[in-house]
Amino acid sequence: MNRRTVVLLGPALFLAACVSGGSEVQLGPDGKPLPRVYRITPDVAQQIPYRFLDSVNTLRSAKGLQPLAFNAQLNAAAETHSRDMSVQNRPWHFGSDGSSPLTRVQRVGYTGKLLGENISETYQTELETLSTWMEAPDQRAIIMDPAARQLGFAWYQEEGGKIWWTMVTGA
Numbered sequence: 001m002n003r004r005t006v007v008l009l010g011p012a013l014f015l016a017a018c019v020s021g022g023s024e025v026q027l028g029p030d031g032k033p034l035p036r037v038y039r040i041t042p043d044v045a046q047q048i049p050y051r052f053l054d055s056v057n058t059l060r061s062a063k064g065l066q067p068l069a070f071n072a073q074l075n076a077a078a079e080t081h082s083r084d085m086s087v088q089n090r091p092w093h094f095g096s097d098g099s100s101p102l103t104r105v106q107r108v109g110y111t112g113k114l115l116g117e118n119i120s121e122t123y124q125t126e127l128e129t130l131s132t133w134m135e136a137p138d139q140r141a142i143i144m145d146p147a148a149r150q151l152g153f154a155w156y157q158e159e160g161g162k163i164w165w166t167m168v169t170g171a
Contacts, residue, residue, distance in 0.1 A: 052130060074108075090121075120164070
């Protein structure tokens with residue numbers, strides 16, 4: 001190989017390596033892309049609640065609705081339920097002890113009115129999850145409820161990467 005070939009091909013190979021990035025999309029048996037695991041690191045975990053709250057409030061503002069504020073008790077109820085859904089290995093609104101969303105917010109001492117709960121089992125980010133909730137009329141209604149003033153939001157990520165998201169609104 002002569003020097004000219006190395007000089008001409010070297011940068012091209014370098015650029016090709018940069019473009020591919022080494023992470024190709026993997027396809028499942030149905031031909032659709034497999035989910036990529038969203039790993040929640042401690043640094044990311046600190047940012048997630050505020051990105052979520054800002055996004056919810058941006059959506060609400062666009063419709064002329066009042067912004068929501070985090071409520072520590074609703075956050076605690078959401079966190080408890082996210083972990084419990086993982087234990088049960090199913091996304092549903094009832095706890096392993098038969099508790100309902102209302103029971104869970106009462107247990108943490110919330111004295112306001114529970115308005116709704118959204119849940120999800122996914123490998124997606126909090127913003128992708130919010131987008132999915134906004135596509136479903138029942139879940140969108142909870143996010144956009146004009147009576148809502150408070151928000152509880154939490155997640156639990158399993159070792160394998162699956163994330164259990166819970167959002168609770170109150171007034």
